[in-house]
Amino acid sequence: MSMPAQPPEEEDKEEWMATYADAITLLMAFFVLFFSFSKVDEEKYDSVAEGLNKNMASQERPSERKELEKELAEIVMQEGAEEVAKVGTDADGSITLELGGGAFFKPGGAELADQAIPVLTSIYEELASPIYQSFNISVEGHTDDDPINSPFFPSNWELSAARASTVVRFMITNGIKKNRLKAIGMSDTQPKVPNRDEEGTPIKENMIENRRVMLRISRNPIYFAPSIPKFRRGMANKSVSQSLE
Structure with missing residues (x-):
């Protein structure tokens, strides 16, 4: 005699919900970790990029720098301006070109002589x-005291800034890009030598x-400006903070 057929066992209706919840939890954990890692990487990227930019900017090909220094010295000599224009090198390796204020500007003003x-x-x-x-x-514009x-x-302050600006405008007008x-x-x-003696008497x-x-x-x-991504993050954080207040 055959046994009566057993009714199929009813599947646990709660089992799929548990699996689904586990999957959602794992996905959430993944995205949280992904976001935090991305944030750290972005900050590290900004820091590394800034450092690389500074290092690359400070690495000068000596041949070009020396050649430019030589060319500028020859210009000063050819123009017969050795007494009022001096070419040198700064402590950080920059080329310096000093122009005497009395020879390059009209007295008491910022107009070129x-x-x-x-x-x-x-x-x-x-x-x-x-x-x-x-x-x-x-x-840089410099004055006495x-x-x-x-x-x-x-x-x-106004006089020194105006004289520096006059030289900059002259170069821009003649083709030098202003972002340089x-x-x-x-x-x-920043006086080169003391303006006065110990008694306060001017040394002409x-x-x-x-x-x-x-x-x-x-x-x-x-120019030293914050990177655009960092600036945007700052603005975004400020907006979020304001919206939560």
Whole structure:
């Protein structure tokens, strides 16, 4: 006699829900880890990229730098400007070109003197050469400590900044890309020699030497700005914080 057929066992309706919940949990854990790793990697990337950029910017091919320094020295000699324009090298390897304020600017102002035009023209033509396009030019204006007070220049800060800007504008007008240039007014904060003796008496020849414009030429970056991804993260975090308040 045959046994009556057993009814099929009813599947556990809860089993698939447990499996589904486990899968969702694993996926959530995966995405959380992925997000956190991505965030760390992004920050590391920013840091590494910034370091690489600085290192690459500071690594100059000595042959090009020395050649440029040599060319600038020859320009000064050819123009007969050895007494008022001096080429040298800074501690960080930058080429320096010091222009005497008394010879390159009209007294008490920021207008270029007539004798300055030929020298500056030869300088910008050399710096505009294709082989020197990777070199940036920082232009510093310096004064003595004798206060100036005029409608155009209330203090030596304005005068020094205006003189640096005049040189920068001259170069831009004649074809140097503006992203290679920076103008800085230093006033009397960095004298080469003391402006006065111990009794406070002005030393005329020293004051003349301190009135100058200094060009620093190197591959060092001109501007230091936060990277765009980092800036966007900051703005996004600020927006989220404000929305939660």
